[in-house]
Every structure is written in C-alpha cells, then in structure tokens.
Amino acid sequence: MPTRDANSQLSRDIPMPPELAPLPELAHNLCWTWNPDAVALFRSIDPDRWQACRHNAIALLRGLGKRRIATLASDREFTRRLGRVAGRMRSTLRRRTWHQGTRQRRRRGSIAYFSMEFAIHESLPIFAGGLGVLAGDHLKSASDLGLPLVGVGIFWRHGYSRQMIDARGKQGDGHRRLVAENLPMTEAVDRSGRRLRIRVLIAAETVTARAWRVDVGRVPLFLLDTDLPANSPSQRNLTKRLYSGNADMRIQQEILLGIGGWMLLRKLGLPVKVCHLNEGHAVFCALARIADGVREDDLEFADAARRVSATTVFTTHTPIADGNETFQPKLVERYLASYCKRLGIDFAELLAMGRVDPADAEEDFGLTPLALRLADRRNGVSELHGQVSRGMWRALWPRRTLERVPIGSITNGIHLRTWLHPKMAALLDEYLPPDWEDRQDQPSVWARARKIPAARLWDLRLELKRDLFEFIHGRLSTSGRCPGRSSGTAQGRGCLDPDVLTIGFARRFASYKRATLIFDDIRRAERLFNNKRRPIQIIFAGKAHPADTTGKALVAEIVKHARSPRFHGRVVFLEDYDMEVARHMVAGVDVWLNTPQRPREASGTSGMKPTLHGGLNLSILDGWWPEACVDGRNGWAVGRGEDYDGRPAADKRDARDLYRNLECNVVPLYYRRGRDHRPTAWIRMMKESIATIPGAFNSHRMVKAYYKHYYLPALEAARP
Ligand SMILES: *Cc1c(COP(=O)(O)O)cnc(C)c1O
Secondary structure, eight states, X not given: OOOOOHHHHTOOOOOOOGGGTHHHHHHTBGGGGGOHHHHHHHHHHOHHHHHHTTTOHHHHHHTOOHHHHHHHHHOHHHHHHHHHHHHHHHHHHHSOOHHHHSGGGGSOOEEEEEOSOOOSOTTSOXXXXXXXXXXXXXXXXXXXXXXXXXXEEEOOTTXXXXXXXXTTSOEEEEOOOOOGGGTTEEEOBOTTSOBOOEEEEETTEEEEEEEEEEEETTEEEEEEEOOSTTSOHHHHGGGTSTTOSOHHHHHHHHHIIIIIHHHHHHHHTOOEEEEEEESGGGTHHHHHHHHHHHHHSOOOHHHHHHHHHHTEEEEOOOOSGGGSOEEOHHHHHHHHHHHHHHHTSOHHHHXXXXXXXXXXXXXXXXXXXXXXXXXXXXXXXXXXXXXHHHHHTGGXXXXXXXXXXXXXXXXOOBOHHXXXXXXXXXXXXXXXXXXXXXXXXXXXXXXXXXGSOHHHHHHHHHHHHHHHHXXXXXXXXXXXXXXXXXXXXXXXXXXXXXXXXXXXXXXXXOGGGOTTGGGSSHHHHHHHHHOSSSOEEXXXXXXXXXXXXXXXXXXXXXXXXXXXXXXXXXXEEESSOOHHHHHHHHHHOSEEEEOOOTTXXXXXXXXXXXXXXXXXXXXXXXXXXXXXXXXXXXXXXXXXXXXXXXXXXXXXXXXXXXXXXXXXIIHHHHHOOOTTSSOHHHHHHHHHHHHHSTTTSBHHHHHHHHIIIIIHHHHHHHOO
C-alpha cells in the first residue's frame, strides 16, 4: 500500500486481529479490484455476503462476526494466502513505473483530472455510463504507469439511478443511499492535518463542502460532498444524485465541481500544474484559476487566461449539437456574474466566451465553446469524432480551414485488467510474452495470440459463456424473475443454450444507440432467432435516464420481446446494468452488437472489452470501430460508413445491412463446424480479434498519448 499519509490517519479503523491486519489495508485501496487474487480472497471469506454487498470489501469486513474473524485468524492457509496477496500488492505499488523510466519525470507538477462521474467499481456506483468508465480506466492506467495525476469528482450520495423493471415491462428508477463509512474513503485533510472544508460561492450564498479521498492504486481521487449540517437542504442535495436536476441545479453542480474542485486542490497543497477537463462539466475550474492569476499575480484577465489555457486540456465527448450543454444568459448571470469582478471582466464578456458567435446576443451560453476557448489542448475521442468536432466547432476559428481547426483526437481505450476475465488472462499468460501486460500497447505483443490452439480457445469460450449464463440465472432468481419474464416459462425451450450463437448489447439506452434496431423487421428477426438448426440468442442490458421517456420506451420494447413467446426465451433483458454485468457479458458473448446512428457515437468503449476474450464486434462504422475493423477478418461492419441523416429510411437501410450480415456472414460462419465440431473459421476470427484490437485500444496507450501530446507540453508551458 502507499505510505500512510496524513489522509489515512482519519480512516475509520476496522478492528482486526494482527493476523488479519492486511485485510483492511487491501480493502482501502481500490487497486484490489483489478487484482484477481485479491478479489478471490475477499470472495472466499463469505461468498454469499460478498455477492449480497455488491463486492464491497469494506462492508464485507465490517459485517464479519467475531466468530468468523477468529476462525479466519486461526486459518493458517487463509492467513498465508492473505500475506501473499497483500505482499504482492505492496510490491506492485512500489514497483518502478513507466513514468519513472521516462526522462520527463523531472518536470515537476501534477495533473488534475476532473470528471462528473467516475466508474472504478460497482461498489462505488457514482457513474452513469461510458464517460465514467473512461474516467475510471484513465485513473487506473495513470496509476499503473505512475503518472503524477489526481482525480477530482463528486461523491453522489445516492449514486446514479438503479433500474427495476416492473410487471408491465416499465423501467422504474430507484436510489440507494451510500454510506461513506462502508466505502474505501477517508475524509481529506489540509496541510496541517485538519479536516478540510471549502466554501464555494454559488449565487449569493456560500456552500460548504468536504472531500473524500479514494485511493485508486497510486492515484488519489477526491470526491466533493455538500451533505453537511452547515448547508441548507437544497445545498445538501447538490451532491445527492448524478444527472438528476434541472438546468438550475446542473450549473450549481458544475460550479461546485470546477470552482470547488480547484479550491480543494489548493487547500490540499498539491502541486497541480495542469487541469484535464473530461467533458465540459468542469470548465469553471478554468475561471477559478484565472481569478487566482488576476488576484495573486496582478494579471490582466487576458494574460491570466492565456496562462490557464496553456495548461488546460479539454476532451469533448458529444458529437450531437443538442448534447452540448447550454444555459440561458439569465441563469448564468445569477450564478456567475459575481465571479466577473474577480476575473476583471464584464458579465457580457463572460457570456460572449460561451457563445459560438460572441456577437450573437440571442445565443445561449455553452460549456463546450467556453472550454474550447479556455483550453489550448483539445481533443475528440476517436479519429472520426475529432473530424466531426472540427466541423462542429469550426465557427470558433473563422480564419482557419477545416483541417486546421485546433481539435485533435485521442481514441479511447479500456483498462485491460479491469475488463479481462481471469481465466482468459491465464490463457494469455501462456501464449503472450511474459511481460505482455507492461507492453500491452505494443501491437506486436498481441500477434502471438494467433498461436493459441483452436481447441483451447474454443473450450474457454464455451466455459465463459456457461459462466455468463449461470450469472444471469443467479441474478434473475435473486430478483425473482427468470430471463425476461415474471414466470418460469421462458426457460423450457432452449433458453440460454451455450451451443447457440449469443449476441450481447449493453449500454445506456440513449435513443441514438438504437437498441431495438435488430427488431426493425420483426419477421426477419423471428426467422433468425427461431431458426431450427442455426438459431441466435441475444442478451440486453442498459438503463434509460430517469427523465428519458424515449429511452424508457426502448427498454419496454425489448422487455416485451423478451417476454413474448414468439422468441422462445431467446431474448433476455438483464436489469440494472452496471460494471459487474458488463464484465460478465463481455467475457461470455460471441458477438458484441452496436448500432448507433453514425456519427453520434463519439468513441464507445464497450466493444473493446469482448475482443479480449475473442468476442467479435458487429457494429456500425462509428466511433472507434472504423479504426479497428477489418471487415470479415476481426469483426464485421454494418453499413459502409454512411452518416445518419435523420430519416426513417436511414434506420431501414442500417437494419437491412444488419440482417444481411447476420444471415450471410455471422450465423453461417458460427455454425460451420469442422470434424472436431468446432467452428474453425470462426475461431480464426476470434484470434484475429485478440491479435489486432486490444493492443491498440487499451487505456495504457491512451494515457501515454495524453501524456505525450498534451500533459507534457502543458507541464512545460507551466514552468515559470
Ligand atoms: C463499457 C461500459 C459502458 C460504455 O459503453 P458504450 O457502448 O461504449 O457506450 C457503459 N457502461 C458500462 C457499465 C460499461 O462497462
């Protein structure tokens, strides 16, 4: 574990006998979540409770009875194993890192990574979807690589909504209050060791916040929290639920994240020189930094702003114009006019910075234009998205040609250890070079996957698929339901048969993702699902935002199909999508389906996860997929890269190409068996998927790219 610093002193101790002392130590650093031995160790303590407490190690330990503790402490095999796991964890955290090996390490100063949501693990459910998963994976790779980076976010006391499907197939939204004591968090303290409080001016009132520190390997993540007695009820509710409020609440939350987050970093005394804004939500951080420059260094606004821009990185994620958050000027005035004095500008000047056309008084105030103006380093999250973003925002640089609009791209990646099933990791250990994990971003390392014997890979595929089905049955039985139905009738006729080609579709139910596209022509779909010799089955998961009635209608439509006898239980909807569901699905399915309206999927990352296990993508050429897809070799392209034009005909066209692909390519290949009853050509594609995709789409490659292209030059610019 990292050395115990002032922040650890306030950790509420979990009393344990000396033999078990490493247990709370392990539980207090979330790097256990990507160490399969540590996960197995916690599970072995009490498998049922482990499941019941949603893999929350702190809650598990706190709930242990005296007798169980005594038994464990006297269990020599357990304590030896614990010693081994904890020892290895400590040495991993102390190991020389990639960053220490680079010559740039002497550039002092660290990077603060701001995000509204972080998905580190299902036991800390303060995320909604891909944006949070990306932020979590970013921190994990930064930790593995030894980057001097800290995360800044919000402790959403009630997390994000939980999904419950009722008897009529409608999505209900629940919330569960998180208990800080039962999470791997300690209250952050200031330089003199006192509990830290920050006071943020929001409209005319001061809101008090504290911060929790979560250790993600070597990287600390600080989460702001306004649920304090000093605050009014509405102020306390600011950090209650992720993405729940109206515009008025949103802007307050964004002020808290950006301005409060920056105040927090200063109080902590961290040498932060560069701020990375993951989406526009945290853009007000730049205003806080400019105000510091104006006040402390007596700078003019323009000079202070130039200094801040040079050290700000902004990553945009939203290729849909409407998805870029804007506020009415009146609202902005209420909350930000008071900051203008500190900035040394008029409110009108501030408003202008949030407009595409500064002179257009009719235009609302947008977070994206503001962030683009206040960050010199800007990027989209795939090559295609970079290009789309340059087109969307070119009006901000009227004198530049399209290609010279200064928005670059760094394609997203996934944290391999988080998403790789331990059984698959064992197989890779056998066939990839011994240091493959350290060299995971070198594509040549993965070429060796082609040497994995077909039989080994196929047998593991079937095993992982069975594991997935067992997981699904377990979940459905604890929630009192069987796949997609409220009574057991779906089970009978070949429901979730491991010999059947299995497709997975899981992500937020935003309408542009078109979850129901595979049912566009219901008869054609029926023929595919119910084919006697060559059927298919599909597993869906995903939440619609609580206020998104269109998304909820999509959920209801899928649930209807799942419960309808016409699909013989071959359509399954899994409730309450989260990281645990994702891990099982990406390991177990044969095909990962993604059908967004191009180019609305900025990158997408879920499709990268199955490729680690030989899962094959069947996807619209959107987001990251055009960079990876070799059609018919490592997956399949739906469509030929046509942009969606908003007309129903475009949906029809994409649906037709999806059916054509399934009927002519995917299904025949899967069921074409060799003499050993294995699908030889399919297995060859699985190997191609492993050999060509994870090596390029991992978050080590991504974080190194941010470091090289953005963080390093920004740190350079920050030097006095
Ligand atoms: C990977 C992941 C996502 C991102 O999915 P996309 O298809 O890229 O939108 C969202 N939620 C969870 C839980 C994930 O694991």
